[in-house]
Amino acid sequence: MTRTVTLGFDVGVGSADGRAVAATVTAAENAGFGYVTFDDDDVATGGVDAVTRAAFVAATTSTVGLVATASTTYAEPFHLSSQLASLDYASRGRAGWVASRSLAPDVAAAWGREVVSADTDLVREQRDSVTVARGLWDSWEDDAVIRDFPTGRFLNQQKLHYVDFVGEEYSVKGPAIVPRPPQGQVVVFGRFGEIDADLLDVVLVENEADARAVTGAHVVLDVEAPGSPTAAAALVERIAALDDAIGGIRLRPDLIDDDLRVAARYVLPQLFERDLAHRPVPATTLRSTLGLARPVNRFEAAR
Amino acid sequence: MTALFRPDATVHLGVFYQGVNHTTIWSDPASGSQIDFETFRRLITTAERGLFDAFFLGEGLRLREQGGKILDLDIAGRPDAITQLAALAGITTNIGLVATQNTTYNEPVDLARRLSGLDVLSGGRAGWNVVTTDNAWTGENFRRGGYLDHADRYVRAGEFLDVARALWNAGGTPDSVRIQSSQFDIASAAPIPRSPQDHPVIFQAGDSSTGRDFAAQHADVIFSAHGTHFDDALDFANDIRARLVARGRPDDDIKILPGTQIVLADHERDVDEKVRWVKEGQFTGPTTLSIAGQVWGRDLSDRDPDGPLPTEDPIVSGVVGARGSAFNGIDVDARVREWRSLAEAKNLSLRQVVIETSARTGFAGTPSQVADELTRWVRGGASDGFNITPYLVPSGLDDIVDKLVPELQERGSYPAAYGGSTLREHLGLRRPSIGE
Ligand SMILES: Cc1cc2nc3c(=O)[nH]c(=O)nc-3n(C[C@H](O)[C@H](O)[C@H](O)COP(=O)(O)O)c2cc1C
16 A cells, blocks of 8 residues: 655745735645645735734635644744634634744844844743643633533533643743634644654654654655646655655745646646545545544543 | 714614623524634624624633633633634625734734734725723733733823834835834834725724723724613713814714614514513523622622522622623622612612613614614714624624614615725725824
């Protein structure tokens, strides 16, 4: 039996034109990509933030995963976790998050904050943000809304939990204001070497050697999107021969719409034909597309 | 009190999806999920069919508590407003999208960028209901923790808006923004392109004198709490007009849209019965005892809601009321005296007193009667329209759109089609002057 890979496409920092954003993501969905990633330029160059763009197409798409990049360095983890959980509701379980860092000092100046630049500090912010977001996503158990007519209770207090996160820089009480997202936990992506793989569902790597160093997460290899039919054919052969440590590939285009057309015509049909990849099934969640289980709530598990 | 006469004025309607409340009757079989996207799709497409100006989401950043426990009687659990509105922007074409967002636990560059993103993607349909939040306890969910007293919150809110405006004005230009003020020290490239309406429309919802001055200085629209009694609404509107004039703005420069509830019945004889059904669904026995418990500062959950008022005195201490409730900071003794004399005068049970004093009745009648009333309010200068909170989700706008809107249209007090494509155009607001 041949093994299959999942397929992602990076739509970049994108456009401020809603119709253009929707057209690109719809084209990726029709081509059969498992997910798209929305990059975020961190307030620098005039782009709409990734979560808002992903949300804009959430209700007009149905199978493609919507993975938004959001930096952990200055943002409020409470807001981030609510935004991503809401993206998961709006997309019916297709939300993902690339938990990134902000390196440019300009970003700190725009936030009106002191620059966070030491590697240990960047690591701490990234780790704490993801830890808080994950805690908040579990702070409502799946069945916390009970609508109990006899007692008049809408919620079951026993199934709502304070997260009581205390870090070096800040603390977060909880619970979330958004109920547990449909996927239980939004799918968290991170770059290899930046963040402990235990906190991630998906690790993005640049090469096969790094892929072999990851355990316990779905590994995605970033590759340049082919710009021609010849390059496309070479990519298909490369995928056929991929190391087993790699669970999927993400195409990073140079020219988004052109490269998407090449991939749709010369890469995905060949992969499907050879059973090297599958189209996501309708009404799927991003977790199931990636072959990841829906996590049991930590509070439920502890009982 | 001077009533105006505005014979050509039209009614502006918005829908306020509260998300956390006891005014949505969740016990009714027709009541759907509060969080599933389908609920929001149904509400907003109905509102757009009814040519509403805006769909509006509230915000609360901490779950409410009573007696140290999470309040379990009320509806709770709602999406992040901007994210949800962006998703709704993708499936609608005209209706405005208003996010309640507070200035105390946000940073201007982040919030300005996100609001602007919603504004450009939706083609100029975004609005921002600026709130300051009423408690420090919310701060326990944020990096800096609880901070700023009531007055300083409005200082920060004003400076926050200055930063947001500077960023929006620089949008689409190579200019960068540098602001140093008591609350902020910020340097940013203009991160955001301009939308077809230039900036998101600014709504304001605080009712204190400071809040009203803040509105007179910064707001395009006020979401007021004066949506039940004509004279009270007119007083409020006149007060706002005076504050506008004092600041050198035209007295009609702000649109006033009170939050309200509308209960419709096809026949006059059924109106009272329908109102009673709505109120009893909203003020269930447990909810009544919880509200009374918030006032008394005592656990009253073992009392009979349909019996007399508690005879004990209220416990006046630091923990009066539910955290995040409307009862923080009230004069508890005065409130209890008021309730007792009302109960005595009208021979009311605890539940009846709570209903009578807490229910924002809004409007009730046949579609024709309510259409007359709404028209009278707007033409008499008491408001420019209404933000309707449906008491049933997601079907609560159906009769309003199918029955009330046509009555208003027949009276010439409601448009027959959307006149423009931006929220600013729907509301008849002027464009913000650049560099203002
Ligand atoms: C009609 C109305 C609706 C409000 N909605 C919200 C809301 O959704 N979220 C919130 O945090 N505050 C909300 N507020 C609170 C106000 O924005 C404000 O922070 C609070 O009333 C304290 O200010 P004030 O003393 O000027 O009234 C609302 C207030 C009013 C009058």
